[in-house]
Amino acid sequence: MNINPLSSLGNLTWTNKNDLVILEFELVAGKDYYLCFDYSKGLHAWFLDQVRQLSSDLSQRLHDYPEEKAFSISRLQGNLIESDDKILLKQNSLYTWYLSIFSQELIQWLKIWFNQFPSHLGLYHAPLQIQKVKFFSPPTTYENLWKEKIETNFCFTFLSPTSFRRNNHHYPLPHPPNLFHSYLRRWNQFSQKVFSQDSFLDWIDKFVIIRRYHLESKKVAGGKKGSVTGFIGSLELYLGHKYQDYPEFTQLYSALCRFAPYCGTGHKTTFGLGHTRLEWVDIYQNNNNSLEEKLSQRIDELVDIFLKKKNGKGGNRTKNICLNYANIIARKELRQSLKDIATELEMPYETVKTYSKRATKILSSSQLT
Structure with missing residues (x-):
């Protein structure tokens, strides 16, 4: 007997009046499958392809435009x-996978998608059967988040490596202004209430205090842009004395904390980084992080080798080429095929093939010297 995987979502009328929802997918592997470490790019690509099949314009905007993405x-x-x-x-x-939507436009797309819902999540060559989809966080609106009771203490858990961009580098620390800058950017773009970033973040820097934390750093492969150093673990924030003198900012602080699980934290949240829960969870990363870190470290080592052979000349273009060389060689060393590497790095196969030959030649010459 086939069970409708969407049965727990009700009659879908909630899609008519809500802005935000987090969906939990229960997935089953039909047989043994092997994935590369940077498989989250495949999850990202699968979702955008689902959007493309129903709205090519929306998919293109989600893929190409620099604005914040609403998922x-x-x-x-x-x-x-x-x-x-x-x-x-x-x-x-x-296996469990979470998809968060936080714009009315994408919620409306969900309603259409549910009427043509796929049976499998196609992760490269590993189709995972979708057994069930349910609410992890029920549908709500930005107005509801704004009107909820003001709280001063919030606990966060960052389940996947979380990082911020700062002066063109990764900043792997949960400094409160960085956290709330991340949340406010998305809030300002998709809600109807817009606030000044500078004045609010100054208030955050003055009044938001870290009460306790249990964090560790993690380095993971970040696709064609190299590796990402981030943090995972838990954190508790609270408001210091005299926060009551700023009632609107206090309300915004509370609303943004509740918004965090929907939008994620930091950058690359559409690729699985910065996955956030609004609770304290003791997490132990004992699955694939050691090999992920080895891949990231190997990419960094190779970049240094290629840059030295270039004598530091050529500027950003040379750095990007060396980074591509390093990504390709590091993955070849893990016995990935050039075809899979091209798919993972979103590069033409012939380009990957050419870069692989050039990079191998450079490495051979460096070993002889």
Whole structure:
């Protein structure tokens, strides 16, 4: 008997009047599948392809435009096993994936999508059966988030590596102004209430205090842009004395904390980074992080080698080429095919093939000197 995976979502009338929702997908592997470490790019690509099939214009805007995206995704959660320098998904094992939507336009797209819902999540060559979709956080509106009771203490857990961009570098620390700058950017773009960033972030810097934390740094591969150093773990914030003198900012602080699980934290949230919960969770990353970090470290080592061979000449263009060389070689060393590498890095196959030959030649010459 086939069970409708969407049955727990009701009659879908909620799509007519809400702005935000977090959906939890229960996925089953039909057989053993092997994934590369940077598989979250495949989750991102699958979702955008689902959007494209129903609205090519919306998909193009989500993919190409620099504005904030009105969705975030998680990485897979479940029995992820290190095997032969890859991640093994076991046959008949259950995996969980989270999709967060926080704009009325995408909520309306969801309603159409649910009427043509796919049976599988196609993650590269690993189609995962969608057994069930349910609410992780029920549908709501920005107005409801704004009107909820003001709280001064909030706990956050960052389930995947979280980082911010600062002076063209990764900044892997949860400095409160960075946290709330991340949330306010998205709030200002998609809600009907817009606030000045500078004055609010000055208030955050003055009144928001870190009460406790349990964090560690993690370095993961970040696709064709290299590796990302971020933090995972938990954090508790509270408001210091005299915050009551600024009632509107206090209300905004409370609303943005509740908004955080929807929008995620930091950058690359549409690729599974910055996955955020509004609770304290003790997490132990014992799945694939060690090999992920090895991949990231190897990419950094290779970039240094290629840059030295270029004698530091050529500026940003040379750095980008060296980064592409490093990404390709590091993945070849993990026995990924050039075809899979091209798909993962969103590069033409012939370009990857050419870069692979050039990079291999450079490495061979460097070993001889």
